[in-house]
Amino acid sequence: MTASRRGRALRAAVISAALFGLAACAPAGSPAPSASAGLPAGVTVELQQLRSDVAARQAQVVVTNDTDEELVVGDVAIDDPRFDGAIARVAARDSTIAPGRSVGIRVQLPPVACDDIPEAVTATVDLTYTLGDSGGEASVPIDDPLDFVAPLHERECRVVLLSAAADVAFTAFEPSPAGEPAVLELTVTPTGAGGAGIRSIQTTNLLTFAAPAGDTADAHAIDVELEPGATEPVVLPLPLVPLRCDPHAVQEDKRGTIFDLQVEIDGEPGEIELAASEDMRGEILTWVANWCGFGS
Known part of the structure; x- marks a missing residue:
């Protein structure tokens, strides 16, 4: 295992431990977290970058709630081997998403990683949520429908070479x-x-x-x-x-x-x-x- 891969594994473990700690300290009466699994039926996520995000090297995790209940999303972090570190949300807060609505959660892109990148890349998002009376932690692949990550990674690794x-x-x-x-x-x-x-x-x-x-x-x-x-x-x-x-x-x-x-x-x-x-x-x-x- 390379040093960069060990670093990503350690970061993932830290994130997982932090999410578990938050769940363990939840106040009485709050929904009990489930084990890490997929998202509830009707909840989807994707990664997008708008023009307003580019200058700050940010993006948005767009969460869509096609259920009949209110969805609250807490911690959000994406692991993508093309970046040197987790892609984490900018503001430490909860995002409330009404039924039938979508919300873009702003995340910060860390520096790119240019070595030991696999040919087939899968990005995974970890997030905590409550949906109605249930709650949990989800870990699922996240799509990049506008295909902004691959060109950004190529350009910024070219900057590294030029430097x-x-x-x-x-x-x-x-x-x-x-x-x-x-x-x-x-x-x-x-x-x-x-x-x-x-x-x-x-x-x-x-x-x-x-x-x-x-x-x-x-x-x-x-x-x-x-x-x-x-x-x-x-x-x-x-x-x-x-x-x-x-x-x-x-x-x-x-x-x-x-x-x-x-x-x-x-x-x-x-x-x-x-x-x-x-x-x-x-x-x-x-x-x-x-x-x-x-x-x-």
């Missing part, structure tokens, strides 16, 4: 007057290992680039080669302009400052996501509003 060759980050933002491009600073700091390159950065649903010759409509060329032995930082000033100027695009923004970078690692092309920090995101959105003429 061996370079650190890549947005390091500064300089706003501009309306009609002129702002400057978004991208800094690539090689480690000296080599074996990778950064080819281009794509526009987002909110931002694009003042295109010089050679750029396409949706990508800005970078072409930084990370050679063995190179350690000097490369600072790239990216000429940024708004892609759209409708106010609700800024007010409802979820992914406008998350950029896709086309990279190549050991000869294999791929894509990673690179997000501006929360502070820089606020600066960029304020600049877009002012640039477009609807800022305060």
Whole structure:
């Protein structure tokens, strides 16, 4: 058994023990927990990630109650070998789900695990619940109907590989007057290992680039080669302009400052996501509003 597998087994044991402890300390008159088993008939679960969850690396366990009784869900944790740790609910609380309703329970995604991943992956959710006068702990497989986990795992493991060759980050933002491009600073700091390159950065649903010759409509060329032995930082000033100027695009923004970078690692092309920090995101959105003429 690998160290990562032993760690997951230990975490699962800790979660199971914690759930048992909570059940043992239940106040008199509360439903007696049953042994760990499947969900009651009419109760289903699935894992989803909405656009509003992406920036915080969160998701939602959507629990549907198609029974005639009120359902209360307590602890929630998902074991998935593609993550280094349990996917656990963000807030320690109970969620009450009326008959015929669904509730999304927000969970935090831990860092990805990139070694010793089996070809066939099964994610399992453990949760505690009460349904009417009965209660228990369920452990069942959980589906990912929107198929967001596999692409996220692939992208983030590619980031891990790229980090061996370079650190890549947005390091500064300089706003501009309306009609002129702002400057978004991208800094690539090689480690000296080599074996990778950064080819281009794509526009987002909110931002694009003042295109010089050679750029396409949706990508800005970078072409930084990370050679063995190179350690000097490369600072790239990216000429940024708004892609759209409708106010609700800024007010409802979820992914406008998350950029896709086309990279190549050991000869294999791929894509990673690179997000501006929360502070820089606020600066960029304020600049877009002012640039477009609807800022305060």
